[in-house]
Amino acid sequence: MTPSSAVLYARLMTGARFRHLQAFAAIAEFGSAQRAADAIGLTQPAVTHLVADLEEFLQCPLFHRHARGMRMTDMARELLPFVQRSLATLEAGTQFVAFRQSSGHSIVRVGAIHGAVNGLLVRALPAFGRAKPDILVQLQEANAAESSALISNREVDLMLCREPSVWPEGWEFAELLPDRLVVVAGPRHPLVRKRGLRLADLLDEMWLMLHPATHARKTFDALMAEHGAVARYRKLEVRSSAMVLAQLQSETLLTLTPYSVMRQFIDMGQLALLDVTDMPALPPLGILSVREERGEAANVLKDYLFRYAAKHP
Known part of the structure; x- marks a missing residue:
C-alpha cells in the first residue's frame, strides 16, 4: 500500500537530516555520486548511503544507476525543486543569523512586483538606506504567481503589489501609490509626436508581446477583442526590463504597460x-x-514608504 503524505513526512522528520537533502541535490546536479561527494565534502560511499536512506524513507527510487553515473527518475526530477527551495531557505536563515550576530542590524524582507520596483523602490530605497543605515532590506522581485507564494509561505514581511482578490488570514492591504496604463515607445517612434491619439488608432501597429498573466496583457487582449482586431506582435516575450528597453529603442514597436513599470526609463528619456x-x-x-x-x-520601512510616496508620487 502506498504510504500517505503524513507517513512520509513523519519518516523524514524522524530519520532524515539535511545531509540527505544535500546529497540528493548534489547528485541531481552532477549526475555522479563521486562528483557530488567531492562538491559537498563527503566520501562517495557516504553520499550513496544518504541517497539510499532517502529512497527508503520515501519508498521510491530517486536515481537510475548506470556505468556512467546516476540519472534522476521522474519522481526525483519533480521532487528536486522542493528540496532546492528547502536548502536555499536554510542557507538564507543562517546568513540572517550570522548578519544579526555580527552587526546587530535589523532585516526586513520585501517582495515587490516589477511596477513597484521601477515605479517606487528604485527611488525610495536609496534614500531609506541613507536615513536608516542600521536596517538591511532584502528585496525579491516577483510576478503575480511568485508573489502569492511568497505571501503564503511567509517569506516576506512586506509585499508591494496591486490588491489581490484574496489574501491569507492575518494580512492587510493598504494603497500606496496611484498607477495608470500607458502606451510606450522608443523616443524616435513617429507616433510620439502626435497628439490626441485613441487606442483605436493604434490597432494596426506592431506591439511588443506581454506576458499573458499580467493585468496589461489581459486589458490589451480585451481591447483587441472589443474592436474585432488581431494584434500584430513582435513575438519575443520577456520579463527583462533591459530587453524590453532594447526592443523598443531599436524597432518601431509599442507596448501597453503600467506607467510604474517603465517610469524609470521614461524619466531618463x-x-x-x-x-x-x-x-x-x-x-x-x-x-x-x-x-x-x-x-x-x-x-x-512601511511607514517610510508611505511618507515617501506621499511626497514623491
Missing part, C-alpha cells in the same frame, strides 16, 4: 509616452503586510 486619451483605469500599487506580527524594521 530612454522611452517616450504616447498621448493616448482613452486609456483604461489601473488599480494602484499598495503594501500587503502581516497585520499583527511585523517586526520593528518592517514597521519602520
